[in-house]
Amino acid sequence: MDNFFMPTHVLFGFDAILKNKTLFHNLGSKAFIVTGRHSAVKCGALEDVLNAISEVNTEYVVFNEVTENPTLSTVEKGSDIFKKEKCDFIIAIGGGSPIDAAKAIAILAANNISASDIFNPSLYDKAIPLVAVPTTSGTGTEATHYSVITNDKTNTKAGFGSPLIFPKYSFCDPKYTITLNPLVTRDTGIDALSHLLEGVYSVRRNSLLMPLIYRGVDYIVENLDTAVMDPTNLEARALLMQASLWGGIVIAHTSTTLQHSIGYPVTTEFGISHGLANGIFLKPIMDLYHYYIENEIEEIFDNLGFSRQDFYLWLNRQSLSSPRLKITEEFIREKAPEVLASRNMALNPCPITLADIEKLYRGVMR
Numbered sequence: 001m002d003n004f005f006m007p008t009h010v011l012f013g014f015d016a017i018l019k020n021k022t023l024f025h026n027l028g029s030k031a032f033i034v035t036g037r038h039s040a041v042k043c044g045a046l047e048d049v050l051n052a053i054s055e056v057n058t059e060y061v062v063f064n065e066v067t068e069n070p071t072l073s074t075v076e077k078g079s080d081i082f083k084k085e086k087c088d089f090i091i092a093i094g095g096g097s098p099i100d101a102a103k104a105i106a107i108l109a110a111n112n113i114s115a116s117d118i119f120n121p122s123l124y125d126k127a128i129p130l131v132a133v134p135t136t137s138g139t140g141t142e143a144t145h146y147s148v149i150t151n152d153k154t155n156t157k158a159g160f161g162s163p164l165i166f167p168k169y170s171f172c173d174p175k176y177t178i179t180l181n182p183l184v185t186r187d188t189g190i191d192a193l194s195h196l197l198e199g200v201y202s203v204r205r206n207s208l209l210m211p212l213i214y215r216g217v218d219y220i221v222e223n224l225d226t227a228v229m230d231p232t233n234l235e236a237r238a239l240l241m242q243a244s245l246w247g248g249i250v251i252a253h254t255s256t257t258l259q260h261s262i263g264y265p266v267t268t269e270f271g272i273s274h275g276l277a278n279g280i281f282l283k284p285i286m287d288l289y290h291y292y293i294e295n296e297i298e299e300i301f302d303n304l305g306f307s308r309q310d311f312y313l314w315l316n317r318q319s320l321s322s323p324r325l326k327i328t329e330e331f332i333r334e335k336a337p338e339v340l341a342s343r344n345m346a347l348n349p350c351p352i353t354l355a356d357i358e359k360l361y362r363g364v365m366r
C-alpha cells in the first residue's frame with residue numbers, strides 16, 4: 001500500500017518569511033533561533049527572520065554555535081539555554097547542520113531525558129515546535145523527520161527519526177542560496193540528487209513519489225551547472241531548492257540506502273562534505289543496483305529523455321573527487337563492517353555483503 005504523509009506546512013517562494021510572518025503567532029511569544037556562525041547572516045535569512053518576528057512582537061534569543069557535523073554537546077548546550085530563557089519555539093536557519101541540531105534540541109528540551117537518549121525515540125513523546133529556514137538546496141531536512149548528530153563522546157555520527165521533529169513550518173526562499181559558493185552548490189545539489197535516486201532504490205519505493213523523483217532529478221541535472229557558474233541565477237536556484245525539498249519528502253518516506261551509509265565514514269574520516277561523499281559513490285552504486293532493479297532505474301531516464309550513459313557523462317563533468325580521499329586497506333577493514341551494520345541496509349534493493357562494500361571502497365581508491 002502506497003502512502004504519502006507530509007505534516008510540514010511548506011511556504012515556498014521569494015520573501016516567504018516576511019509574507020507569512022503572522023504564522024509565528026501560532027507558536028508562542030519567544031523564539032529560540034538556532035544557526036551557524038556566519039551563513040545565516042551572510043545570506044540574509046537571519047535578518048528576514050528578525051524583521052518578521054519583531055513585526056509580530058515576538059521575543060527571541062539567538063544560539064549561533066552550531067558547526068558542521070553538529071555534536072551532542074552543542075545540542076545539550078542549546079537545550080539548556082532554551083529552557084533557561086523560557087522560549088516557546090525554535091527557528092532553525094541554515095543548511096543541514098543547524099536544522100538537524102535544532103531538531104535534536106526540540107526533543108531534548110521538551111523531555112526529561114539525557115542527551116544521548118535522543119537516538120532512542122521510544123524514550124520520548126513530545127517536541128518543541130520547530131520552524132525550518134533552509135539556506136542550502138541539498139539536505140531536504142526541512143521536510144523530514146530525521147536528524148543526524150555526532151556523538152562527540154563516542155566520535156560516531158548517528159541519526160534518529162521521529163514524526164515529532166517534522167518542522168511545523170518550512171520557509172523555503174531560494175534567494176538565500178545565491179551566496180553559496182560553487183563547491184557547496186555542487187555538493188548540496190548532489191546530496192539532493194542522492195535522496196531522489198534513493199527513492200527509486202529503496203525497497204520502500206512508492207509510486208506516489210515518482211513524479212517528484214523524476215522531476216527533481218531533471219531539475220538538478222538541468223540546473224546545477226547553471227547555479228555553479230552563475231550563482232545569482234534565481235530561476236536555477238529556485239528549481240534546485242524545489243528538487244531538494246522533494247528529495248526530503250522522498251526520503252521521509254523511503255529512507256536512505258547503502259548510497260548514504262557508505263559515504264558517512266568518508267565524511268567523518270577525511271572531512272569530505274556529505275554531498276561529495278555521496279557523489280563519489282553515485283555511479284558505482286547505480287551500477288550495482290542496476291543489475292537488480294534495471295526497470296526501475298531505466299524508468300528514471302525514460303522519463304527524463306536522456307540515457308544512463310548520458311547521466312554518467314554529466315556526473316563525470318561534476319568532478320566528484322577530492323585529494324583528501326585517502327582510502328586504505330586499514331580504513332576498509334575498520335569501516336566496511338560498520339557500514340554493513342547500519343540500519344538502512346535492509347532497504348537496499350538487493351542483498352549487500354561485506355565484500356560488496358569493500359569492493360566499492362577499493363573502486364574509489366586513488
Ligand SMILES: [Fe+2]
Nearest residue numbers: 139191260274
Ligand atoms: Fe543526504
